[in-house]
Amino acid sequence: MTTAACFIIASRNDIPIYEAEVGSAAKREDAAQLPQFILQAALDIVQDLAWTTSAMILKTIDKFNDLVVSVYVTDDHTRFMLLHDSRSDDGIKSFFQEVHELYIKSLLNPLYLPGSRITSSHFNTKVGALARKYL
Amino acid sequence: MIGTGKIKQYANVLDKPLGKGKQEVSLSAFAFLFSELVQYNQTQVDNISELETRLEDAGYAVGARVLELLCHRDKGNRRETRLLGILSFVHSTVWKVLFGKVADSLEKGTEHEDEYMISEKELLVNRFISIPKDMGTFHCGAFVAGIVKGVLENAGFPAVVTAHFVPVEGQQRPRTTILIKFAEEVLRREARLG
Numbered sequence: 001m002t003t004a005a006c007f008i009i010a011s012r013n014d015i016p017i018y019e020a021e022v023g024s025a026a027k028r029e030d031a032a033q034l035p036q037f038i039l040q041a042a043l044d045i046v047q048d049l050a051w052t053t054s055a056m057i058l059k060t061i062d063k064f065n066d067l068v069v070s071v072y073v074t075d076d077h078t079r080f081m082l083l084h085d086s087r088s089d090d091g092i093k094s095f096f097q098e099v100h101e102l103y104i105k106s107l108l109n110p111l112y113l114p115g116s117r118i119t120s121s122h123f124n125t126k127v128g129a130l131a132r133k134y135l
Numbered sequence: 136m137i138g139t140g141k142i143k144q145y146a147n148v149l150d151k152p153l154g155k156g157k158q159e160v161s162l163s164a165f166a167f168l169f170s171e172l173v174q175y176n177q178t179q180v181d182n183i184s185e186l187e188t189r190l191e192d193a194g195y196a197v198g199a200r201v202l203e204l205l206c207h208r209d210k211g212n213r214r215e216t217r218l219l220g221i222l223s224f225v226h227s228t229v230w231k232v233l234f235g236k237v238a239d240s241l242e243k244g245t246e247h248e249d250e251y252m253i254s255e256k257e258l259l260v261n262r263f264i265s266i267p268k269d270m271g272t273f274h275c276g277a278f279v280a281g282i283v284k285g286v287l288e289n290a291g292f293p294a295v296v297t298a299h300f301v302p303v304e305g306q307q308r309p310r311t312t313i314l315i316k317f318a319e320e321v322l323r324r325e326a327r328l329g
Contacts, residue, residue, distance in 0.1 A: 075289070104153065
């Protein structure tokens, strides 16, 4: 089970549209934005990798100390990025797929502008529940 | 009524299952809705090209959503990374889901490398529309062109998509062609990927 994880959904243009801390890690005071930095740095790698494969899950693409970045790219190139410190591959894959379904449902909302921030609290709750279930 | 089960009500739309997509919508309902869309936009603009742009924008929003939904439903989580792949996805899958049949033909332009054409004898959206003479080259298929543009751009293949009437000998009504002109970067990336 992961103890530390940060989950970010970034749009095609590398703008984060959703962020969440999942898992039960204690927040480090000195490096509060560290997860965001690591994930932003990994965006470049994602950009190149996304065009070389037609699979959606890109698995582990970057490492930082003992933390690992896993990425899942959807059709419209929205990136689901997870920073974590364990290796339960299957759990992470299922987590990504379920969040993908949630993302599609919120995308289908005609009042939601694709590429804008996802602010629904229900979405938040569901992602948290999925994280507890799969990570 | 016999056979009506109780439809489960979901508290939030995020809880509802996505569904298999076997629903059909009545053509007349769509035709009324589309005609209202065109009429409403006519009152808001001053000229024809603005009207076409508005219809295109309406279609773009549809295309963006259709892409994600169909890829999730039909393709089992495999993305399209090649040009021909995404074009055949639009030509068959998207057309089948939206209009009930695959598009009539998909051709590569002979003059330019970056042009492709999807042809249709008559677009479903134009079935009940006739263009008055004084509107010249206006084409309500701009809505469908917008859908195609939405799908292509969101998949990472930016393109300029327009709808044209192409007169055919021997037929009274002209064919409709959706002309897709890809941006420079798409061709460069295709060449790079081999």
